[in-house]
Amino acid sequence: MARDAPHLAPLYDFRVEDLCQWHIVEAICFRCRRTAEVRHDAITRGVRGTERLTNLFRKLKCTNCGNREDNRLAVRLMSRN
Ligand SMILES: [Zn+2]
Secondary structure, eight states, X not given: OOOOOOOOXXXXXXXXXXXXXXXEEEEEOTTTXXXXXXXXHHHHTTSOTTOBHHXXXXXXXXXXXXXXXXXEEEEEEOOXX
């Protein structure tokens, strides 16, 4: 069954302004593999809409192990009922 999913930009090209309310953004720690959902307002606050998400997440600090390097992100689509 075909699903009517909104277009999802490739992650390397995903910009802050591409974020919609049905996107679930997760940060994944490179070192300890901790995955945490990140609120949109925590991402968009104080950054330009043209900023790429991958750039922002590289600077993120893991709350579990404190790692700041090579952290990645994942964007999933929330199921809409
Ligand atoms: Zn970590």
